[in-house]
Amino acid sequence: MVLATAFMLPACDNSVDPFVEADRYFTLWGYLDTASDTQFVRVVPFRREIGEPDERELDVDVTALELGTGLRFAWRDSVVEYDDGSIGHVFHAPFRPVPGRTYRVRVRRSDGAETWAETLVPTSDRARIAPPDQFSPGSITQDVTWESVDDPPFRVEVWYRFASVPPSLPFHHEVITYEDVGTPVDDGWRVSVRLSEDAASMNVGSSAELLGIGMRLTMSDDEWRPPGGVFDRELLVQPGVLSNVEHGYGFVGAVNHFAAEWVLNDLVTRRLGFNAPD
Numbered sequence: 001m002v003l004a005t006a007f008m009l010p011a012c013d014n015s016v017d018p019f020v021e022a023d024r025y026f027t028l029w030g031y032l033d034t035a036s037d038t039q040f041v042r043v044v045p046f047r048r049e050i051g052e053p054d055e056r057e058l059d060v061d062v063t064a065l066e067l068g069t070g071l072r073f074a075w076r077d078s079v080v081e082y083d084d085g086s087i088g089h090v091f092h093a094p095f096r097p098v099p100g101r102t103y104r105v106r107v108r109r110s111d112g113a114e115t116w117a118e119t120l121v122p123t124s125d126r127a128r129i130a131p132p133d134q135f136s137p138g139s140i141t142q143d144v145t146w147e148s149v150d151d152p153p154f155r156v157e158v159w160y161r162f163a164s165v166p167p168s169l170p171f172h173h174e175v176i177t178y179e180d181v182g183t184p185v186d187d188g189w190r191v192s193v194r195l196s197e198d199a200a201s202m203n204v205g206s207s208a209e210l211l212g213i214g215m216r217l218t219m220s221d222d223e224w225r226p227p228g229g230v231f232d233r234e235l236l237v238q239p240g241v242l243s244n245v246e247h248g249y250g251f252v253g254a255v256n257h258f259a260a261e262w263v264l265n266d267l268v269t270r271r272l273g274f275n276a277p278d
Contacts, residue, residue, distance in 0.1 A: 026060075026107050026115040028250040031224070032097040034121060035257050039064070039097070041075070043089045043107055044250075059110045062091045067102045067118070097254060099123045105252050115248035122219040125149065125188075127260035132195060132268050140195040140271060144215055146258060149189035151225060154255065155218040156181045158193055160202065163209040163277070171211065174202045191215065195264075199272040210274040214261040224253035 030041030045058060062075035075091035082088065097103060100123040106116040130143040156178040161171050176198050182191035193215065223244050243251050266276035 024115070024248050025109060025113045026248045026250075028105065028107065028115060028117055028245050028248060028252050030105075031220075031253040031255055032064075032103060032105075032119060032121060033255050034097055034099060035255075037096050038092055038094050039073075039075075040090055040092050041105055041252060043077075043091055046248075056087065058089055061108045061110075062093075063106050063108075064093060064095070065104045065106065066098070067104060069101070097121045099256050103254070107248075113247075115245060117245045117250075117252035119221050119223070119244065119252055119254040121254040122221055122256040124256060124258040127215070127258070129260065129262045132264065134268065134271070138196050140268060142193045142195055143190055144193060144260065145185060145188050145190045146217060147188040149217070149219070149258075150184065151189075151219075151222070153181050153189070153217040154220045155216075156191055157216045157218075158198065159214045159216070160198065161211045161214070162204055162274075163211055172204070174198075174204065176201070189217075191217075195268070195272055199274070204274075206273055208274050209277055210264065210269050210272070211277055212261055212263045214259060217258040219256050219258060221254045224251065224255075 025046060027044040027046070028041055029044075030039070032039050041062070043058065043060065043062065045055060056079065058077060062077075064073040064075065065071070066073075073093045073095045075093040078090050078092060080088045080090050099121050102118055102120045104116055104118045106114060108114045125146060125148045128145045128147065130145070132140050132142040134140050157175055158178060159173050159175045161173055164170060164172050178191070180192075182189055184190075193213070224242075243249055244253075245251065264272075269276040
């Protein structure tokens with residue numbers, strides 16, 4: 001019975017083409033980055049047949065529209081060849097997104113079919129630097145609270161700036177990426193800087209002159225967050241679960257980088273094992 005059914009299937013009228021009737025044309029992958037003066041997005045056309053060869057040229061027009069101002073940016077295609085012999089179309093445009101503004105990235109085919117996505121670039125806010133907690137020379141910490149930040153950062157980096165010898169050389173920076181990205185508080189997001197632990201991990205010499213400290217948070221837009229705040233691979237691999245693309249699949253997001261700098265007092269600097277600037 002099963003075998004007979006299998007032979008009968010090819011004779012059925014398969015009039016539903018999911019690629020056409022689903023009204024989806026492209027998959028888009030990429031993000032806008034305020035730290036870069038060039039933006040990138042990959043455009044993948046839907047294939048109607050398995051094994052269909054990659055297209056060397058796409059008959060599309062790719063733009064980014066800055067909503068509210070009407071500024072429009074044209075993107076150019078670049079064909080990327082991968083190790084397995086396949087090719088990809090990575091479009092690029094020379095502009096830097098503005099925090100607080102929404103951008104619509106649109107791919108339009110010559111027959112009028114369109115796929116697009118909108119993303120709001122996160123805005124930066126003020127950081128409050130608390131005095132260092134000096135419980136003991138080996139456990140000095142310092143809290144930094146970012147106002148109006150409600151969600152976990154994508155990345156937290158703390159950097160230490162040292163004077164170079166001779167002074168005519170550029171400053172030397174030690175950058176540490178934190179696995180613990182902090183905790184939410186009533187008025188924002190708090191990250192504790194592990195001053196003593198960071199100092200012990202750096203190989204800069206006991207006579208190094210510490211000029212200052214900085215922190216950078218990389219924040220993604222609100223839609224670029226998994227359901228429930230948990231990166232569940234079993235859930236995220238399902239098509240459309242994490243997507244903001246209309247008439248297509250994929251995701252186009254945005255990131256901004258919040259930065260703060262400060263200087264430690266001479267006593268704390270020396271307790272960390274460094275020289276204070278003259």
